[in-house]
Amino acid sequence: MSIFTDRQQSIAEKIESDVVLSKWRDWRWQMRHSIRDISTFEHLLGVEFEREEREALKETLDKFPLSVTPYYLSLINADDYRNDPVYKQSFPSPSELIIAEHDMADPLAEDTDSPVPGLTHRYPDRVLFHVSNVCSMYCRHCTRKRKVGDMDRIPVREEVKQGLAYIQAHPEVRDVLLSGGDPFMLTDEYLDWILTELRAIPHVEVIRIGTRMPVVLPYRVTDELVAMLKKHHPVWVNTHFNHPVEITASSREALRKLADAGIPLGNQSVLLAGVNDCPRIMKTLVHKLVMNRVRPYYLYQCDLSEGLSHFRTPVGKGIEIVESLIGHTSGFAVPTYVIDAPGGGGKIPVMPNYLISWSTNKVVLRNYEGVITTYKEPDSYEPVFCDRDCERCDLQLKVDSAEDEYRSVGIAELLADQDEVISLVPDSNERISRRNGGDGEADA
Numbered sequence: 001m002s003i004f005t006d007r008q009q010s011i012a013e014k015i016e017s018d019v020v021l022s023k024w025r026d027w028r029w030q031m032r033h034s035i036r037d038i039s040t041f042e043h044l045l046g047v048e049f050e051r052e053e054r055e056a057l058k059e060t061l062d063k064f065p066l067s068v069t070p071y072y073l074s075l076i077n078a079d080d081y082r083n084d085p086v087y088k089q090s091f092p093s094p095s096e097l098i099i100a101e102h103d104m105a106d107p108l109a110e111d112t113d114s115p116v117p118g119l120t121h122r123y124p125d126r127v128l129f130h131v132s133n134v135c136s137m138y139c140r141h142c143t144r145k146r147k148v149g150d151m152d153r154i155p156v157r158e159e160v161k162q163g164l165a166y167i168q169a170h171p172e173v174r175d176v177l178l179s180g181g182d183p184f185m186l187t188d189e190y191l192d193w194i195l196t197e198l199r200a201i202p203h204v205e206v207i208r209i210g211t212r213m214p215v216v217l218p219y220r221v222t223d224e225l226v227a228m229l230k231k232h233h234p235v236w237v238n239t240h241f242n243h244p245v246e247i248t249a250s251s252r253e254a255l256r257k258l259a260d261a262g263i264p265l266g267n268q269s270v271l272l273a274g275v276n277d278c279p280r281i282m283k284t285l286v287h288k289l290v291m292n293r294v295r296p297y298y299l300y301q302c303d304l305s306e307g308l309s310h311f312r313t314p315v316g317k318g319i320e321i322v323e324s325l326i327g328h329t330s331g332f333a334v335p336t337y338v339i340d341a342p343g344g345g346g347k348i349p350v351m352p353n354y355l356i357s358w359s360t361n362k363v364v365l366r367n368y369e370g371v372i373t374t375y376k377e378p379d380s381y382e383p384v385f386c387d388r389d390c391e392r393c394d395l396q397l398k399v400d401s402a403e404d405e406y407r408s409v410g411i412a413e414l415l416a417d418q419d420e421v422i423s424l425v426p427d428s429n430e431r432i433s434r435r436n437g438g439d440g441e442a443d444a
Helices: 004-015 025-033 036-044 049-062 079-082 085-090 157-169 188-199 223-230 247-258 281-293 315-325 411-415 431-436
Strands: 119-123 126-130 174-178 206-210 235-239 265-271 294-301 336-341 347-349 357-358 362-366 370-377
Touching: 025 049, 036 049, 085 206, 119 157, 126 157, 157 188, 157 357, 188 206, 223 247, 247 265, 265 281, 265 315, 281 294, 281 315, 294 315, 315 336
Parallel strands: 126 174, 174 206, 206 235, 235 265, 265 294, 294 336
Antiparallel strands: 119 126, 336 347, 357 362, 362 370
8 A cells, every 4th residue: 555545644644744654654653643542532533522421431441441553543434433343343432331240350261270470271282372461452342351451561571481481391282372462562573582482392383373463553564573473483373353344455465464474364253243243244354354365263252351241242143144154155264153151161162053963874954055954874884992092093193192192181081982981070069069978079
């Protein structure tokens, strides 16, 4: 993009009368001029709030601060800003002060599942590594609203080293997701150091980075940043587009740089009432994403974080959207709809049901059109008894770790032939508590 859009030109000139395009496209300039108060927002966008509304907005900002880049502000349609999807994601609403009965400060129990500061270890083979609590923009729907505005919490190297030491000491960790905040808020040098340290750990196979920069500040994706990332392959980047209007010429350029560098790109959207809770909007979004070499990865049900009740839709709305995608567009353009379980249970897929019934030799299925069909099961399948003794297996596994016994967890443990566990019982089960004299431990 070689020129300003009219809206960008107007906003830029209100910030600095002599601003030039190179300044506008400098991500540091954008950060220096982030909008953090209502008056500046009104001035730059050319809108004015009534006194009573302004007071309610100020009260909201006392708890949940405002920060939006001039670039992202320029995407708002000032003529219809109250219905604008960018406005709703970036500007506060007094509804954020409504704390519903089931709202939680830390709904995903990230702090509870943190063995060392900055690290969440929830799944067997991967960890979430919080390397920054700073964002270029405060998304109003953020699941980590409890941390929003904590500007001084870019962890120093000694803190990061605690996380690195934990990963080094746990060889089961093969996948590390850098998150925050936004990892791209770190300097190239600091992020390079973190990636170098992770790459030095032999059992770390994949590094992922979660960032919203291509959406809210695409100018951060510089040639220098991309060149640094290329040194540490395999590196994956997941971004966070929620609406087609966010895919601009500038964001497409940022995605192009990353994709051309061989970085696989995924997208995680959040289903938001009044923003993207529409099958046509979501289909347009996923189509634009795949055109820019970004695979739709997850569609999240909005979390139970404090102050987000006005953003939440019924789960049925998400099912409706996925139903409108499956069979109606390319399979790789359909995200997995998930609920991130409150209490730290992890992501639970919630998808339309296509398996209608089954018997010992046949399953009954339906397709996206409603056509009901059957699939014939094999008559003479000889099951393979698996005792997880990979060295003695007749199947040609041929992997480096074949000498290691596979360890089952959860439902996989119940399915495993070699495991004596026959049930998973909650600690609070009263029957088991009585059986064990009140200690609540299961004899599974």
